[in-house]
Amino acid sequence: MRYSRMLIPTVKEVPADAEIPSHQLMIRAGLMRKLASGTYTYLPLGFRCLQKVINIVRQEMNKAGAQEILMPSVQPIELWQQTGRDVAYGQTMAKFTDRHGRQNVLAPTAEEVVTSVAANEINSYKQLPINLYQISFKFRDEFRPRFGVLRSREFIMKDAYSFHADQKSLDETYKVMYDTYCRIFKRCGLDYVIVEAEAGEMGGSGSHQFTIPCPSGEDIIVYTEDGSYAANIEKASVDPLPKEKSDAKIPPIQEVHTPNVGSIEAVCSFLKTQPKDMIKTLIYTVPGVISESKKSIGKELAKHSGDKVTVGEPIAYQEVAVLVRGDHDVNSEKFTLIMGGEHAELADEQTIKEVTNAKVGFAGPIGLADKVDKVIIDHAVTAMAVGVAGANKTDYHVRNVVPGRDFPLEGQNVIVTDIRNAVEGDTYRGKKLLFKHGIEVGQVFKLGTKYSSKIGCKFLDENGQEKNCTMGCYGIGINRIIASAIEAGNDKDGIIFPISIAPFEVIITPLGVESEITQVAEKIYEQLNRAGIECLWDDRDVRGGVKFKDADLLGIPVRITIGKKSVAEGNIEIKLRTEPNSQKVSIEQAADKTCELVNSLREKLNP
RNA sequence: CGGGGCGUAGCGCAGUUUGGCUAGCGCGUUGGACUGGGGGUCCAAAGGUCGGAGGUUCAAGUCCUCUCGCCCCGACCA
Numbered sequence: 001m002r003y004s005r006m007l008i009p010t011v012k013e014v015p016a017d018a019e020i021p022s023h024q025l026m027i028r029a030g031l032m033r034k035l036a037s038g039t040y041t042y043l044p045l046g047f048r049c050l051q052k053v054i055n056i057v058r059q060e061m062n063k064a065g066a067q068e069i070l071m072p073s074v075q076p077i078e079l080w081q082q083t084g085r086d087v088a089y090g091q092t093m094a095k096f097t098d099r100h101g102r103q104n105v106l107a108p109t110a111e112e113v114v115t116s117v118a119a120n121e122i123n124s125y126k127q128l129p130i131n132l133y134q135i136s137f138k139f140r141d142e143f144r145p146r147f148g149v150l151r152s153r154e155f156i157m158k159d160a161y162s163f164h165a166d167q168k169s170l171d172e173t174y175k176v177m178y179d180t181y182c183r184i185f186k187r188c189g190l191d192y193v194i195v196e197a198e199a200g201e202m203g204g205s206g207s208h209q210f211t212i213p214c215p216s217g218e219d220i221i222v223y224t225e226d227g228s229y230a231a232n233i234e235k236a237s238v239d240p241l242p243k244e245k246s247d248a249k250i251p252p253i254q255e256v257h258t259p260n261v262g263s264i265e266a267v268c269s270f271l272k273t274q275p276k277d278m279i280k281t282l283i284y285t286v287p288g289v290i291s292e293s294k295k296s297i298g299k300e301l302a303k304h305s306g307d308k309v310t311v312g313e314p315i316a317y318q319e320v321a322v323l324v325r326g327d328h329d330v331n332s333e334k335f336t337l338i339m340g341g342e343h344a345e346l347a348d349e350q351t352i353k354e355v356t357n358a359k360v361g362f363a364g365p366i367g368l369a370d371k372v373d374k375v376i377i378d379h380a381v382t383a384m385a386v387g388v389a390g391a392n393k394t395d396y397h398v399r400n401v402v403p404g405r406d407f408p409l410e411g412q413n414v415i416v417t418d419i420r421n422a423v424e425g426d427t428y429r430g431k432k433l434l435f436k437h438g439i440e441v442g443q444v445f446k447l448g449t450k451y452s453s454k455i456g457c458k459f460l461d462e463n464g465q466e467k468n469c470t471m472g473c474y475g476i477g478i479n480r481i482i483a484s485a486i487e488a489g490n491d492k493d494g495i496i497f498p499i500s501i502a503p504f505e506v507i508i509t510p511l512g513v514e515s516e517i518t519q520v521a522e523k524i525y526e527q528l529n530r531a532g533i534e535c536l537w538d539d540r541d542v543r544g545g546v547k548f549k550d551a552d553l554l555g556i557p558v559r560i561t562i563g564k565k566s567v568a569e570g571n572i573e574i575k576l577r578t579e580p581n582s583q584k585v586s587i588e589q590a591a592d593k594t595c596e597l598v599n600s601l602r603e604k605l606n607p
Numbered sequence: 608c609g610g611g612g613c614g615u616a617g618c619g620c621a622g623u624u625u626g627g628c629u630a631g632c633g634c635g636u637u638g639g640a641c642u643g644g645g646g647g648u649c650c651a652a653a654g655g656u657c658g659g660a661g662g663u664u665c666a667a668g669u670c671c672u673c674u675c676g677c678c679c680c681g682a683c684c685a
Contacts, residue, residue: 332683545645
């Protein structure tokens with residue numbers, strides 16, 4: 001391809017609205033342009049990168065026995081009501097009402113659709129297992145799109161769904177997908193880390209995330225130095241803390257007046273204490289029918305039956321108190337797991353007042369077990385010798401609170417468990433936990449029968465018994481692969497692409513417009529094209545400096561420089577983007593030598 | 608959604624505090640000359656509803672009201 005014929009609008013200045021390196025460089029190198037918040041146009045160079053990634057993903061998926069299909073982006077909301085995910089996904093799901101008044105969903109993912117396809121077409125164990133995938137746009141009406149393409153409102157995802165007769169078959173395919181993902185990310189030139197993950201909204205029994213460590217990542221990876229453990233912070237387990245020794249006899253609890261001092265920080269500065277010496281009490285509401293005393297008001301849940309679109313109806317909910325140390329945060333995934341998959345929400349002001357008889361900010365553990373349906377106590381709280389807590393009385397806190405003495409650590413509705421996020425200093429199985437940020441580029445899930453049971457995806461087994469299909473699903477964020485490759489590969493001059501996903505493998509930069517230089521350039525360009533190497537020929541009539549700057553910015557792995565002086569000696573120069581210096585090669589050997597180099601770069605990324 | 612910030616030429620910004628002449632600068636773009644190994648120099652030129660609407664005023668980029676958009680922080684975002 002001739003540079004002068006391509007739309008490659010590089011810019012010198014960093015765009016004002018881009019913060020992280022990948023976003024800045026994707027704009028600067030002319031890979032893409034923003035249309036609106038969270039939506040981007042891929043320009044020719046950026047689209048080439050996308051297609052390279054897509055090709056790799058497609059090749060590996062096909063090799064793994066998956067079959068490519070294409071499902072609609074516009075899906076009827078009724079399908080989502082069947083699984084309850086119209087509510088679970090909430091506002092993140094983009095919807096529109098069509099001219100007939102029907103509500104439609106812009107696909108955020110496709111479990112429902114693919115399961116309904118399978119429900120219609122799969123009848124027998126003889127058809128199983130089967131793995132179907134697509135590469136298509138997904139839509140998420142994000143709270144806050146950010147970081148360029150890393151969190152956008154629409155993106156390209158490869159999503160695969162496997163159907164099985166039993167758990168063993170799922171486990172096998174899960175392993176195949178896991179290995180396939182390793183191959184895909186290796187081929188894309190990414191240094192990935194696999195972490196244990198929580199299945200979250202997807203449901204199911206097991207999950208791994210493939211992440212690219214880098215400071216701009218939104219996920220936090222928790223791991224041990226020896227590599228024996230790595231998990232997303234949403235999932236990461238922590239050892240219980242050792243019980244603090246309480247040598248002195250602790251005086252009875254003492255109420256203190258703390259007017260308008262609600263937050264942990266405020267209480268600490270008011271009482272001259274530290275967050276780690278506080279017991280934080282949070283009141284949540286969790287859907288679910290419980291003891292007769294509880295009412296069903298306020299909250300609304302969609303109706304999942306009938307042809308009517310989502311209509312709110314009152315539901316029962318339970319009130320759950322969670323106790324964590326003042327410097328710890330509740331881990332919502334662990335919470336959800338403890339509540340049997342039910343999604344917890346922080347209670348509203350009204351509910352908190354009813355439960356604690358106090359304004360928000362003064363909830364405490366004493367006497368609470370009788371007022372709520374459940375008390376969940378993090379085991380770091382049980383390890384405290386003494387602490388400060390809310391008094392369940394507006395503008396009051398209590399000192400000298402001793403867990404076990406002043407509030408129960410056991411009982412019918414008391415659970416002591418690990419319910420907080422890991423923090424610096426925590427251990428797991430005795431090993432110190434370390435933290436780093438990462439970008440999630442892929443995730444694999446064992447779904448079980450969560451979707452098949454709700455949508456009626458059944459088959460007859462070899463005994464003629466009707467069973468729900470066991471499912472797995474496997475996603476890859478195509479756009480994120482590009483962005484994280486750039487996050488991982490860049491320097492002050494621009495992008496450093498892995499050769500497998502670079503828009504071109506080689507760039508030819510002739511310096512000068514003299515005919516002997518152009519002739520050499522054209523000859524090498526044609527030789528490389530014939531050899532199947534993707535080559536960008538910078539035929540622009542601009543000064544050398546401009547060409548060098550652009551070549552570096554674009555991140556093309558190999559550069560061939562054709563200058564007057566070296567041509568006079570019968571040479572050209574070959575330089576790697578990753579190396580500071582070039583090597584001289586004779587004009588005759590230029591193409592062969594380049595092929596060799598390109599092949600060795602390709603080779604390095606072979607799994 | 609809560610908090611903060613920003614909208615002035617394609618891009619990056621100054622000018623707004625304290626209203627006042629023809630709205631500037633750098634980069635980029637177009638034409639020309641020189642130049643030609645790391646974003647070169649000179650000359651000439653094009654390019655603006657100052658985000659939008661309304662208001663105050665003799666006079667609004669500047670003050671007031673409303674509104675739209677974008678960015679950052681936060682709120683559990685497969």
